[in-house]
Amino acid sequence: MERKIIETFIRHLKFQGDLPLGDDAGAIKIGGEWLVATNDMLVRATDVPDIMTPEQVGFKVVTMNVSDLAAMGAKPLGFLFSLGVPQDFDLKHLERIARGIARASAFYSIPVLSADTNEACDLIIDGIALGKAERLLLRSNAKPGDLVCVTGDIGRALAGLKVYFENLEVETRVRKVLYEKLLEPKARIKEGQVLSRYANSSIDISDGMSKELHLIAEMSNVKIVIDSERLPIRREVLEVAEILALDPIEIALASGEEFELLFTIPENHLDKIGFDFTVIGKVERGKGVYLKHKGKVEKMPILGWEHFQHFQPKA
Ligand SMILES: [Mg+2]
Incomplete structure (x- = not known):
């Protein structure tokens, strides 16, 4: 199903960047450097085992995103996120998630640049990470002999x-x-x-x-x-x-x-x-x-x- 959804969107969204779609992150060239951008969403019902603490959930959403920067060889520049929260959700729980995001932001030296929140059916944290690189590491560049x-x-x-x-x-x-x-x-x-x-x-x-x-x-x-x-x-x-x-x-x-x-x-x-x-x-x-x-x-x-x-x- 996930594959079908992606294919449907790719059919309509023409590639306009400096790098073909399909790598760990997208990138555009600015001056002599690459600006690397990636997003990854975490949904409580499908992505979070019950044993995870809210702090661990907050930390993980940052990890998921900066890991794609790492795969591209990029240095982190900033993290952004959107938060979907069910009505009457426990504020204390959200505070603990915030603590986890803050801890990860310090751990990876990636500042939080912007955030947004709205009501949703489940707890959703959609993260975006930005980074920069002089040379990109691609999935498509493995060479015989490596x-x-x-x-x-x-x-x-x-x-x-x-x-x-x-x-x-x-x-x-x-x-x-x-x-x-x-x-x-x-x-x-x-x-x-x-x-x-x-x-x-x-x-x-x-x-x-x-x-x-x-x-x-x-x-x-x-x-x-x-x-x-x-x-x-x-x-x-x-x-x-x-x-x-x-x-x-x-x-x-x-x-x-x-x-x-x-x-x-x-x-x-x-x-x-x-x-x-x-x-x-x-x-x-x-x-x-x-x-x-x-x-x-x-x-x-x-x-x-x-x-x-x-x-x-x-x-
Ligand atoms: Mg990846």
């Missing part, structure tokens, strides 16, 4: 959701590590700015690594081969996978809202990157995304949250 890399680790957000929805009995330590990523993910703003100088392409992991890899391969017209043994999966995710008799690699590839950066970079630029990351595969000539697993190379399925939807409690 190494495929990822920041941080992957899988904790989905593993955390499973712990929550399935009421899994896990050690407090495990729950804490997983919930940290599920409830308070952080965007890789500093990393994005370093990568804007050295990487060829980048995308942030919002819909799951497997979907993002397919987007880069398709938009760059290349083949990507990932080595399953190199995927940075933490012990806590392996523990949850074992309890549920699931494949931890599938969890890692499907886990969304990780906000890690997936990037491709020429090998001779690797030593210029001053932060931790993991090389997980390489870009080749050809098409499609492949997974090297136990000595075999097979097509990587497109996995996502819906792949695991039977884990959601029946409404």
